[in-house]
Amino acid sequence: MTYFLQNVVNALQWGSFYALIALGYSMVYSILMLFNFAHGDIFMVGAYIGFGVATLLVALSAGGAVVLPGWLILVLTLLISMFLTALLGMLVERVGYRPLRDAPRASAAITGLMIGIILETGNLWLVGARRVSFPSLIPTATYDLGGVILTNKKIMIVLVALAFMLALHFFVRRSKWGMAMRAMAVDYVVVPLMGVSINAVARLTFAIGSALAAVAGILFSIAYPVLDPYMGIVFGWKAFVAAILGGRGSIMGAALAGFLLGFIEIFVAMAFPSTLRDLIAYSIIMIILVFRPHGFFGEPYSTKLRL
């Protein structure tokens, strides 16, 4: 039982990375009907920006210029890298996606893939091929709840992730910008005629998605403090699966699917040899999609004539 609960905790942590990244995919996908295949690499860049900012702040702090406590450094790192990564996201949108808004959707997917490769290579060029380790900003505290081991980092990761998801949810549901995004998701041909700027909405979507990817990147590097330039690939593709599994137009669906993917992966690894993880996890996803072809919360659609 404790073993089971322990895995629930691990799955929550693992799932929150997928969920945060899947949110970015899902927003772009719902609003612009594009696969932003560069998103996994934006996650990677976010982690690296976080690494850079954190290292800089730690060095400043150690130099004695301004002495900052570890938690403040963490908060500052989070905010600064969210901002910078959002800028990167907007740049990606401007360069790679806006010229292709009327092109076939697959072409935009290719652009995304290529931007991803450029980001990886650029990072490799700037930082080098060696893996870097994220500075440890807060000391790890361990709590033992009847055999279930919790660390303050795990709790923080899950809580921060959930907080950002809730914030996004309220933003999309309650604010005027959120309303514009939802309207755009319904019809991006007519809504611009109503005076909503599609460029502004697209830019905002990419900015928010990239900021969330940066959050995921920093949380990930707190949990697993070794970064390498190719870490975004596998995460990106898996979060992409989660986003589609959640269903088009459903942001919370993407988050839920992200957690589900985390749970499936952790529990498959618990019950079977861990090498079978991908095999079983994707077989489950394939079966889900065969029976619910439009994802969990997406609107059903059919290509057949319904007479």
Add this chain to the structure above:
Amino acid sequence: MRAISPITPPAGKRPLRCRIFDPFRETPLLAWLFGAGLAVLLEHLLGESFAALVGLAKVPVLFGLMIILSKPLLFPGALLYVAVIYLLPLVTVALLLARPANTAAAALLRLGPAVSVLFHLALFYAVLHFWAEISGYREMTVKFTLIAVLLTLSLNLINGYMGEFSCSHPGFMALGAYGASIFSLSLFVNDPLFGKALLPAFLGPWLFPLGLVGGGLLAALGALLIAIPSFKTRGDYLAIISLAFLFIVKSLLENLPFVGGPRGMGSQPDYASLPVVFAWTAMGVWIMNNYVRSTLGRSLNAIRDDEAAAEAMSVNTRHTKMTAFMFAAFWAGVAGGLFAHMMRFINPATFGVQRLAEMLAMVYFGGLNSVYGSIVGAVSLNLLGEVLRPLELFKWIFIPLLLILVMIFRPTGLLAFRDFDAVRLVQPRSRDRQGGAP
């Protein structure tokens, strides 16, 4: 057919542009092939000494481009080499032979289009063979490129002609590669995984096509896993299903100890020689080209444009989709089998998302819905990848940037929506062919 009588209008009256370009336009493929043949022959005879003369250490392997990028100071020598050894004989011979070659091409066509096409193909192969013979590296590049053509074209069937976004192609390739490898490793080689050879080794190259076809059929069988869900769903969800298929295949191969698990399989016999790869690629292009021009292939386009309308027009959508998926997977499997016997080592990591990105790039670069485009995309990206090697890391910034530019300015790729008509390619090119002259 009327005999070809090349006439030249009085030269002074035409604009300069026509006077320069018309001779080229009137030169048939046959003459170009002869020119290329002479260039290659010249390289065999004089290549080394001429390279030494212009200050190059050895014969430039890929038209001197690699030398220019890695040692810019050798630039004039490399340029001179290409001009004297390749361009000069090619252009001179092609232009000189234009008239007799036009007559010959017409005569060949009179014997039958198949004869003419086969003759051209044989000539092309001879040129390619002699060119590749100069160095092992060239041969390797040519083989890679030919296999990439097969892969790109078969992916284009689904992503271009049928309009789905399939991500499963490396999975099909893996199935074919493993199928063909198991065939040849278990039958003709004493292998630690499969025990003693069951058949004498000299039969190997002769039975190798069976192994390739077997691998292709295995891949086609795997394609059913995607084809059946595709009846119910399209677009994005099918993309995910195919991506899941890719992950499943890769993970399955990693977990099967009898095919070597994550370490993979090595020491396949060296059956994929250049003629074998060339023959399979030529056959694949021919069959796939016929496929997309058949009723079955046209109905793929109908399904892409409007499935409901296609069904109303009596297209059997299920049958069409299933055939297309299995057919494309078959050729991806054949390409995988060739790849395995060329590399002589495969492991599951070879067939991951990176290869997927590579294949998608070739398809969309070359052009959707286009046989020409697939050939151009595969050849150009492969050669570009080799030529830019001296740039090291920046190669992976240059190529993606190029692709982004192509996508922005030509969203469907360089040569989209072009059929391949072999007969038109080999016919004589004289201007009076259309009539008008006595």
